[in-house]
Amino acid sequence: MTAIxxxxxxxxxxxxxxxxxxxxxxxxTIDVVGEAGxxxxxxxxILQRRPDVTIVDVHMPDGGGRAIIAAVVGEWPExxxxxxxxxxxxxxxxxxxRAGARGYVTKTIDAESLGDAIRRVHDGDAVFSPRLAGFxxxxxxxxxxxxxxxxxxxxxxxxxxxxxLIARGYTYKEAAxxxxxxxxxxxxxxxxxxxxxxxxxxHELTAWANQRRLL
Numbered sequence: 001m002t003a004i005x006x007x008x009x010x011x012x013x014x015x016x017x018x019x020x021x022x023x024x025x026x027x028x029t030i031d032v033v034g035e036a037g038x039x040x041x042x043x044x045x046i047l048q049r050r051p052d053v054t055i056v057d058v059h060m061p062d063g064g065g066r067a068i069i070a071a072v073v074g075e076w077p078e079x080x081x082x083x084x085x086x087x088x089x090x091x092x093x094x095x096x097x098r099a100g101a102r103g104y105v106t107k108t109i110d111a112e113s114l115g116d117a118i119r120r121v122h123d124g125d126a127v128f129s130p131r132l133a134g135f136x137x138x139x140x141x142x143x144x145x146x147x148x149x150x151x152x153x154x155x156x157x158x159x160x161x162x163x164x165l166i167a168r169g170y171t172y173k174e175a176a177x178x179x180x181x182x183x184x185x186x187x188x189x190x191x192x193x194x195x196x197x198x199x200x201x202x203h204e205l206t207a208w209a210n211q212r213r214l215l
Contacts, residue, residue, distance in 0.1 A: 003031040007051035009042040022111035058085035103127030162189040167209035
């Protein structure tokens, strides 16, 4: 059986190395044919190498997974994408699927399950982590409210990313490590978020985000 050629996109080199090592242990059924750590490099190399499946991170500088999918599909409509993200928010899932990804799984997935997800999207199936499937069904049946939210729209994309991590219970250090910023920068973003939303602490922030189904 011919191995499935996979291209891996994530702005964290150590994470890419880990995924490659895990996929290499799946008996030669999946072959990582390339990788990139930026949106620009990803678009260029994916169009050059035409992998069977591209695994993309959702949150990266310069637009992340959505920007990559939009740029590639504009020139190569047959491209197949699987999102692999730390985020399990409804907004992120729906946005990436609408952009053109065929599946969405979270970074808590194990190697065997990731391999299965790659095979299934390659074969034409739609694949989601169990908790995420409901988000997609709701969105495409019209049950999700409009993503426009005047309060949320006050926040920059980076502030929204930090807000979700902190609201999920990440410490400042954990959030900093996840999105590759300094702890001081995370603190600055959190202060801006609380000020803009007129909230006093992270507990109020968690409640605010939970009410809007952002977690």
